[in-house]
Amino acid sequence: MEQTRTAAEIEDCLLGLAAGFGFTGLFGGIVPTRPAPLAELRSRILFQRFPAQWLDRYSRKGYVFRDPIIQHLFHERAPFTWHEGYESCPQRRNVRLIRGEAAEFGLRDGYVVPISTIDGEIASLSFGGPGTLPVSADLSVLNFAASYALGRHLHRIATWQRVSSNLTAREWDCLLWAGEGKTNWETSAILGISRSTVTKHIMAARAKLGAVSKAHAIATAIRTKLLR
Known part of the structure; x- marks a missing residue:
């Protein structure tokens, strides 16, 4: 990961590691805390390796504020599975909608690593795949890799913005x-x-x-x- 130069190369590293747990895709960015225009929401995306059709539907239909995983991120700062996020959501209609439609694209279960940024925002990296995550899986390595990858990428963006603005x-x-x-x-x-x-x-x-x-x-x- 130290040798990466682009977001795509970081994604390759993370997916290579996550494949050992059955994950086939990842998505990450700064978590929105309020409704915002679509362009602003897209600007918060840092990594995206979920199926393009699912991302298009998710964005077009404004699922971000109906997604139980996003809602869980508002009050949970420890890593959690998608199953835990779905189970904690009282809006069962939203659970059925998001879980069902994500499964259509081979995203049946996943794992989320929340990360607090230095400016007080919450970022997250979400891994997803077609299978059910074993209860005994030790995902601590993903916690470390996700935190390191996100921190490295945000530092690179901040450096570019600082230099370019000067x-x-x-x-x-x-x-x-x-x-x-x-x-x-x-x-x-x-x-x-x-x-x-x-x-x-x-x-x-x-x-x-x-x-x-x-x-x-x-x-x-x-x-x-x-x-x-």
């Missing part, structure tokens, strides 16, 4: 073209500014990224996903 539009443009292998002269021609101005912007970007050279600045920007 750069001006022109500094980002110059760094982008430098990353494409363009010289300062070529970048000046592309952007319609002087070569000395390009040099100034590159030096400013380098300082903000804590880099010792232009190449180091480009490498730092790629590593933090500022450049892709």
